[in-house]
Amino acid sequence: MTQTVLLVDDDMMVREALGQSLELNGLCVIAAGSYVEAKDHLLADFPGVVLSDIRMPGKDGFALLSHAQAVDAELPVILLTGEGDVPTAVRGMSEGAFDFLEKPCDPKTLLSVIGRALQTRRLVLENRALKAKAKIGDAAARLLIGESMLADELRAQVRAAASTKAEVLICGEPGSGTSKVAEVLHLLSGDATRPFVKLAASGLTGEALLAGVARAEGGTLFLDEVGALDGAVQFQLLEMLEHPGNWRMVAGSYRDLDAEQANGRFNADLFYKLDLLRIRIPALRERKDDIPLLFRHYVSISSEQAALTPPEIGQDIIAQLMAQDWPGNARALMNAAMRFSMGLGLSQMDSATDDGGLGLAEQMAQVERSLLMDALKRHSGAATAAAKELKLPRKTFYDKLTRHGIRPEAFRD
Structure with a gap:
């Protein structure tokens, strides 16, 4: 999928500076100066995300968020504002914004948020493609x-x-x-x-x-x-x-x-x-090339049944799956996908030492994973509160969740 960002800001200088910064980081930028210019780019299955200022002449960023959701409810929209305040941020998140950032925004933070939004969008489009393919043929x-x-x-x-x-x-x-x-x-x-x-x-x-x-x-x-x-x-x-x-x-x-x-x-x-x-x-071990496709299919089904957004399936996850012989075949792969979609990772497939025990790295990883999950349980899936309890920066906390395949929404009431 093209790494596309629809950048919307009525200030031409800000728009150009942000656009250049994003392009230097390998992103394809579509620039728009108003709601009217931006909405024509928003179609179902738009291959990217929206980064929009809130305060603009005419219809503002909230109107654009509403329009984007009407076109595609799963399209990530990141809102920017130069006058950040708690009520505005709360409104943005409650109305379905992917994230809310205050200008001027730290470039690393902005790129991190955009990166997560693009990953989410890619997964959504991949799952849609799988479902569409599943409806074709006999x-x-x-x-x-x-x-x-x-x-x-x-x-x-x-x-x-x-x-x-x-x-x-x-x-x-x-x-x-x-x-x-x-x-x-x-x-x-x-x-x-x-x-x-x-x-x-x-x-x-x-x-x-x-x-x-x-x-x-x-x-x-x-x-x-x-x-x-x-x-x-x-x-x-x-x-x-x-x-x-x-x-x-x-x-x-x-x-x-x-x-x-x-x-x-x-x-x-x-x-x-x-x-x-x-x-x-x-047997599944005889056709290992099918494992990534099958796993993505099962994760999509499991996530849909649990009303969860499908988690990212990185190359590290695929590598772990491909390294297994799968004596339980498709049923075992399906069970692994179900656990993964619920944020339980692939810990049951951790590597072990020759004598069957876990090595130091694996034991430390299990401890870290347990601490992360316990914190999320105590805070009902509230990632910010869990990160604060563990005294971790937000980005570090999310990076650890991704590495362990843990999903905060799986712990929400």
């Missing part, structure tokens, strides 16, 4: 996320299987998403408007199986972890499949059913019946 494109070759192959297998009525066996490690693939298979089939019935094979009785088949009439019956099916119920299912009805059988397994049937622990006839079409879900 169910496989929307729900089986990934840009790797293995992800493409998986989608191709699912689409091919969906065009038939044959039984399908979906194999994948725990947490890899066998249920999700089965659901997509159903959505792509000609029976998408009919029932999709999911049953857990573990502990399933013959009566429950019969009831599930009845509910799946005209649609799809998905048996999750079919390898756990009781021997008698395996035989009952085989009999049902040998007398086809108006329903489709899809089974999922993380066990090695080839070995299970070879050792007599799984009915061989049922195995060959189910294994007519096999779809293998690659």
Whole structure:
């Protein structure tokens, strides 16, 4: 995203001086001298932030803030004033300004605030792009996320299987998403408007199986972890499949059913019946290129569900994610994204020494993180009060929060 700042100030000398300063720091500046000039630049998905003086002839900075929010409620607007007072600052923040600064403003402070605003804007636009992409294409494109070759192959297998009525066996490690693939298979089939019935094979009785088949009439019956099916119920299912009805059988397994049937622990006839079409879900460690995209997707969903602004996902976070083997696959990544979106960071993935204990740096980091979180809890997420308690400058405090992946809003009542 272009690092763009819409700079609005009626004083030409101030406007030019600020504009030059921002440009020298690598920012693209669009200068405007009034509300009327500025508003024409504000469109939905504006690729940057607004830095506006409050006192201007005609409509002032508060009017511009209101207009910007009407165009795009998530567009950061930073307000500047040469006559700073508490009521004005309170009004600016209560009306939704990203921050409020008094002129003349310290250049480092201004750049820090603009930097945070641009990061927030970038995340908002990235999440919008992800959501827009998720609405494009068929169910496989929307729900089986990934840009790797293995992800493409998986989608191709699912689409091919969906065009038939044959039984399908979906194999994948725990947490890899066998249920999700089965659901997509159903959505792509000609029976998408009919029932999709999911049953857990573990502990399933013959009566429950019969009831599930009845509910799946005209649609799809998905048996999750079919390898756990009781021997008698395996035989009952085989009999049902040998007398086809108006329903489709899809089974999922993380066990090695080839070995299970070879050792007599799984009915061989049922195995060959189910294994007519096999779809293998690659483990997450086999398609690591998909991890950043998946993590951003899960963070976006988790943040939206918790009514939080998605946190910044820096390259240090991506590096930590890519360094993991993810034995829990997509489910574990989703859980990590949920914790991260709630401001709990990625502490569960801290590096350790060879003997399994944390090194001094890791222990110190955990202590610091704990102190930051405790202060935020005591002040209900009020960052300024927490920083004051810890005797930290505001910028240092925010830098530490970012490094630890802690979000003040997650501690607010």
